[in-house]
Amino acid sequence: MRLPIVSVVHELAPPGRRFLYFNFFNVISWQCVVGPAMILFARKIGMPASWVGFLISFMPLTMILVLFTVPLVNRLGPKNVMMKGWLSRNLIMSTVFLMPLAVRFWGPRAGWYVLTGATLGFCIVRAVAVGGWFPWLHEVLSEGERGAFFSAEATIVQAVNVALILAQGLVLSGDPGMGRFLSIYAAGILAGLLSLYYMSRIPGGGPLETDDHEEKGWRAYGLVLHNRHYIAFILTGVFCFSSLSWFGSALVLYMRDALELPSRTIMTVMAAGSAGIFFTIRFWGRFADHSGSSIAMALSMVGHAIAALGFLLLDPEAAWTPYLLAPAVCLVSLFNAACWMAGHRAMLNFVRERGRVAYTNIWTISTSMALGFTPILVGFVIDRWHLDGFRFCFLFAGLAGLVGAVACRLFVSDGPPFTRPLRDLLNPGLPVRTLARIAWITAGLHISNRERGM
Numbered sequence: 001m002r003l004p005i006v007s008v009v010h011e012l013a014p015p016g017r018r019f020l021y022f023n024f025f026n027v028i029s030w031q032c033v034v035g036p037a038m039i040l041f042a043r044k045i046g047m048p049a050s051w052v053g054f055l056i057s058f059m060p061l062t063m064i065l066v067l068f069t070v071p072l073v074n075r076l077g078p079k080n081v082m083m084k085g086w087l088s089r090n091l092i093m094s095t096v097f098l099m100p101l102a103v104r105f106w107g108p109r110a111g112w113y114v115l116t117g118a119t120l121g122f123c124i125v126r127a128v129a130v131g132g133w134f135p136w137l138h139e140v141l142s143e144g145e146r147g148a149f150f151s152a153e154a155t156i157v158q159a160v161n162v163a164l165i166l167a168q169g170l171v172l173s174g175d176p177g178m179g180r181f182l183s184i185y186a187a188g189i190l191a192g193l194l195s196l197y198y199m200s201r202i203p204g205g206g207p208l209e210t211d212d213h214e215e216k217g218w219r220a221y222g223l224v225l226h227n228r229h230y231i232a233f234i235l236t237g238v239f240c241f242s243s244l245s246w247f248g249s250a251l252v253l254y255m256r257d258a259l260e261l262p263s264r265t266i267m268t269v270m271a272a273g274s275a276g277i278f279f280t281i282r283f284w285g286r287f288a289d290h291s292g293s294s295i296a297m298a299l300s301m302v303g304h305a306i307a308a309l310g311f312l313l314l315d316p317e318a319a320w321t322p323y324l325l326a327p328a329v330c331l332v333s334l335f336n337a338a339c340w341m342a343g344h345r346a347m348l349n350f351v352r353e354r355g356r357v358a359y360t361n362i363w364t365i366s367t368s369m370a371l372g373f374t375p376i377l378v379g380f381v382i383d384r385w386h387l388d389g390f391r392f393c394f395l396f397a398g399l400a401g402l403v404g405a406v407a408c409r410l411f412v413s414d415g416p417p418f419t420r421p422l423r424d425l426l427n428p429g430l431p432v433r434t435l436a437r438i439a440w441i442t443a444g445l446h447i448s449n450r451e452r453g454m
Contacts, residue, residue, distance in 0.1 A: 015140035025195035032188025053379020063368030069131030078132025079205025085129020134360035151285020161274035169267030220358035243400035245374035273333030284338035290448030293346035304335035305401025
């Protein structure tokens, strides 16, 4: 029996594997410079929760710049755009090392500005470059291996996250100073530079020259906007990802401010969540390839919604809360990752060769807006209502997730059509059967996993 990380990689053709090798170092970089350590660093230097919400939102909100990258990606090619962008974003993030000097000469608030400026610059350049990501993937991945790729990607991401978060927890044990946080940034920037070598070895990614004027510039978006099925799918994905973000944006702040856990414990709990994804995401990927993204998204949204609502029962004053926290985080993390995987699989299957860049750009921009504005709202809710604000975030994430699950079955056409009458949703036996099916998939007992083997 192969380890999960070996099994999923061997299901891919060489181009897909090379993309994963690049992403291995890219994930290390990402986790170090814009992961949970960034949130803890921001709070360490005194940033209020509302500022932290903006900091989290920079990554998705700057993705609006992808809108303008169609001519750039078509002319230069996805590979060229990404190579230049990935180099530039790491150089820009290096300005975070100016923080000790800024704090020394202008006070603690200057540190807020340095961290904010470095993060914003990193996000802007990344947004321009990432316009080549999905067109390149669409080129090198066949339709039959897309579910396998995204589950393999999630497996590698979470394997790296487990090791990295535990290592960061050790670095941040006790009462960490600025120097220890900056050492994490140094590791991230180094990994980002190493990822460029592996990116250069991925085939394809050349200029997307075309004589069809409707595929160039702004006209390409007209092709996509006339595809009503794709737009309905986009709106569904936006709603679902926003509901996931209502929980995810509040989680680290909840553990730090409401439960008053130390940084090392928080990182350990987050590592437990990544471990849950590592051991289960390949089962969800195979299920999506077998049954379609529509059902996979719907079931994972139900699982996430129920787990998010379960956080309403975690009383910060209760003695049993710390013991239930890690399993609860595992559940929400694995269902979040499963929905993310299935959503991206569905998106690539919707994309048509004509207007490929515009199709993927609209998905990237739309979902990024959902992931960008939600943390800002979360930050203000928490700032205003404190513990009740956290409870509101969990409640909203749960209720919206259940609505999103129904929307996935109605508007995501990648899978069997939804033929059951809506009144059947009121059947008292349906929730039990649905939960049993979710557990069956997560445990790897569904027929899709037995067909592929371990």
